[in-house]
Amino acid sequence: MSVATTDSSSGMESQLDYSSQYVSFWVDGQLLGMPVNMVQEVLTEQVISPTPLARAEIKGLLNLRGQIVTAVSLRKRLGLPALEDDRSMNVVTRVMGESYSLLVDEVGDVINVSGRSMExxxxxxxxxxRSVTIGVFQLEEGLFVILDVETILNFD
Incomplete structure (x- = not known):
């Protein structure tokens, strides 16, 4: 996906290539990411209402401006221990017609990997x-693991 934008200082039109940009976030010290075009928004800690009898990965529901969003603990989904203070950032995405918030430890930057090959x-x-990952990029900071968001949110 690419979008044409106009640089106001030069009047030149440029192309932004979103297919090589990923929103990055940290979970248990590992740098993870997902395509930027899959991210609806990023939120600080939100009030999450518990959902009785839900799967362990489902932390609960949150109200995002009148829209009900399912909060999914990425730590639980990846088989990691919960944080002691249980404070999480929210990466909101829409998959299969439903809105989800992936709960992550910390949100990073948008990382542009153009010119690099996904390994x-x-x-x-x-x-x-491995079952929830589509590939990795080797960055100077270390391994950047790209998640398969649809698989993460498939609880079957």
Whole structure:
């Protein structure tokens, strides 16, 4: 996906290539990401209403300007322990017609990986993580793991 924009200082039109941009976030010290065009918005800690009898990964529901959003603990979904203070940032996405908030430890920057090739998921990565990952980028800071958001949100 690319979008044409006009630079007001030069009057020149440029192309923004969103297919090579990822929203980054941290979970348990690991840099993870998802395509920027899948992110509806990023929110600070929100009030989440618990949902009785829900799966362990479902933290509850939050009200986002009148829209009910299912909050999913990415730590639980990845088989990681919960944080002691249980404070999370929210990465809101819309998948399969439903809105979800992925609860993450911290949100990073939008990372542009144009000119880099996505590498296959390493065999050394935990099998559970491999099943929810589409690939990795080797960055100077370390491994940038790209999540398969649809698989993460498929609870079957």
């Amino acid at each position: 296959p998921v390493p065999r050394t990565l935990d099998p559970h993580w």
